[in-house]
Amino acid sequence: xxxxxxxxxxxxxxxxxxxxxxxxxxxxxxxxxxxxxxxxxxxxxxxxxxxxxxxxxxxxxxxxxxxxxxxxxxxxxxxxxxxxxxxxxxxxxxxxxxxxxxxxxxxxxxxxxxxxxxxxxxxxxxxxxxxxxxxxxxxxxxxxxxxxxxxxxxxxxxxxxxxxxxxxxxxxxxxxxxxxxxxxxxxxxxxxxxxxxxxxxxxxxxxxxxxxxxxxxxxxxxxxxxxxxxxxxxxxxxxxxxxxxxxxxxxxxxxxxxxxxxxxxxxxxxxxxxxxxxxxxxxxxxxxxxxxxxxxxxxxxxxxxxxxxxxxxxxxxxxxxxxxxxxxxxxxxxxxxxxxxxxxxxxxxxxxxxxxxxxxxxxxxxxxxxxxxxxxxxxxxxxxxxxxxxxxxxxxxxxxxxxxxxxxxxxxxxxxxxxxxxxxxxxxxxxxxxxxxxxxxxxxxxxxxxxxxxxxxxxxxxxxxxxxxxxxxxxxx
Amino acid sequence: xxxxxxxxxxxxxxxxxxxxxxxxxxxxxxxxxxxxxxxxxxxxxxxxxxxxxxxxxxxxxxxxxxxxxxxxxxxxxxxxxxxxxxxxxxxxxxxxxxxxxxxxxxxxxxxxxxxxxxxxxxxxxxxxxxxxxxxxxx
Numbered sequence: 001x002x003x004x005x006x007x008x009x010x011x012x013x014x015x016x017x018x019x020x021x022x023x024x025x026x027x028x029x030x031x032x033x034x035x036x037x038x039x040x041x042x043x044x045x046x047x048x049x050x051x052x053x054x055x056x057x058x059x060x061x062x063x064x065x066x067x068x069x070x071x072x073x074x075x076x077x078x079x080x081x082x083x084x085x086x087x088x089x090x091x092x093x094x095x096x097x098x099x100x101x102x103x104x105x106x107x108x109x110x111x112x113x114x115x116x117x118x119x120x121x122x123x124x125x126x127x128x129x130x131x132x133x134x135x136x137x138x139x140x141x142x143x144x145x146x147x148x149x150x151x152x153x154x155x156x157x158x159x160x161x162x163x164x165x166x167x168x169x170x171x172x173x174x175x176x177x178x179x180x181x182x183x184x185x186x187x188x189x190x191x192x193x194x195x196x197x198x199x200x201x202x203x204x205x206x207x208x209x210x211x212x213x214x215x216x217x218x219x220x221x222x223x224x225x226x227x228x229x230x231x232x233x234x235x236x237x238x239x240x241x242x243x244x245x246x247x248x249x250x251x252x253x254x255x256x257x258x259x260x261x262x263x264x265x266x267x268x269x270x271x272x273x274x275x276x277x278x279x280x281x282x283x284x285x286x287x288x289x290x291x292x293x294x295x296x297x298x299x300x301x302x303x304x305x306x307x308x309x310x311x312x313x314x315x316x317x318x319x320x321x322x323x324x325x326x327x328x329x330x331x332x333x334x335x336x337x338x339x340x341x342x343x344x345x346x347x348x349x350x351x352x353x354x355x356x357x358x359x360x361x362x363x364x365x366x367x368x369x370x371x372x373x374x375x376x377x378x379x380x381x382x383x384x385x386x387x388x389x390x391x392x393x394x395x396x397x398x399x400x401x402x403x404x405x406x407x408x409x410x411x412x413x414x415x416x417x418x419x420x421x422x423x424x425x426x427x428x429x430x431x432x433x434x435x436x437x438x439x440x441x442x443x444x445x446x447x448x449x450x451x452x453x454x455x456x457x458x459x460x461x462x463x464x465x466x467x468x469x470x471x472x473x474x475x476x477x
Numbered sequence: 478x479x480x481x482x483x484x485x486x487x488x489x490x491x492x493x494x495x496x497x498x499x500x501x502x503x504x505x506x507x508x509x510x511x512x513x514x515x516x517x518x519x520x521x522x523x524x525x526x527x528x529x530x531x532x533x534x535x536x537x538x539x540x541x542x543x544x545x546x547x548x549x550x551x552x553x554x555x556x557x558x559x560x561x562x563x564x565x566x567x568x569x570x571x572x573x574x575x576x577x578x579x580x581x582x583x584x585x586x587x588x589x590x591x592x593x594x595x596x597x598x599x600x601x602x603x604x605x606x607x608x609x610x611x612x613x614x615x
Contacts, residue, residue, distance in 0.1 A: 096591060131586045132580075132588065132589035133516070133584070243591035244550055254595060408490075409492065409493075
């Protein structure tokens, strides 16, 4: 990104001042200079366009891992007030609605895993449906799918997929309110028929990781993490159902914008006023997709437990946290001393409530919400904790991943899947995938430096580092 | 059969697809081939099943997005992968056909395309040929 014209507020916070006569809300970019310099200029263009949308409260923001998306940049955060004509945008949520990460802690350590790592990799690969064209074992009728869309992870636990105690550590306690399955098209439901309990493709993964370093001992204790411990992270979303809802509403809202009197700076920002029939229709469908994603990760949690129990009969996998990073949620925030109900778009951004937030489980009330920054398959991931500061800075939001630094097309020119998998095996990381193309596109070198992203996230005050997780086994879609 | 070809262009997180042809319809067919070639080697896909679809759309750019998304919905909904595409227009109504087969173990997997977006969406005639392009979300 060309940083010309940017105003440095501090080393990890920048603003884009409006040009002469330019009418828009403020724009804030979080991240260090090196991170911002690796971002495409489109990030600047896209977040500036977001700042022109009606009803925006405060600034349109990007997180340190931001990259070029469609409509909103990935890593974009924006809050809208329904009472001031604020909007809901399908492009501000993304196609993979409620894509997120479920992190499970285990009672195993690296020494336990090491002799059985190959067996674990093969068994997970055999059990977890991953990649394009792969279906799960669960086939649902349209009526059963409606129950999923209303019940989320709670539905899954009720059907024997996982434990009731998991729900305590899933956002919204595993069930998103306000879901309206009737607003979900038959195409979307058809796409989901065979996709419950599947991982998907692209940057989705199931990883077995080892806690490599602890940054914050007190928070790590609260999160139940210790050095050398094995954890499991599952990154996926609402699968075909969410993709189709994104597809359906992106086009219908783009067409409706003119009729609704919204001048879109870019039609990719397809949106409708929150307080409009069109806006409410999308919100009902989106919430249904959130439940689909929560149920999906719950089922995958169950499948992971089955594999672990076959190899380690005494193993115990407990949910550390489940957090989504493609959502728009109605939340109460204090702005200029006044509590407001705002619709917070986080597209490729994680909610990061600080210590004391009433929605947090008692166990994390003091430490703050677990925030997960998923890295590439060769580098590692971070567990962080939400801060009080983040509430004022970014409506309690933080980074969600390493963020791409190179396009998929360029990555295919640089790497071959087979060679990359062999290279990672030499480093003690076992990759299992049906897609050599996918492996090459997901090469660690195609991503930003996750260490820099986590450091910038902390130094910007968005969340503080708790632990670094190093991958040992990675199942890629 | 009209002359057609496809290629890809850069996008940070996703993939840009571009189809070209002598006619608008041929360019759309090529864009569909580009989209499905992200998911599989089309030369390995058998033409065992035919799916027909139709839709109305006056705006050619929205029609491209609708065409690609309808194909993706049909493919993902039925567990199919397509390799050959036909599209015609009759009085503002688009009539499409896609041929392919159910996914089988021998097919090398590419990367799943979730949907076609409005990003870098354009349908235009350039140098005597039609070009249809957009970014697809993967």
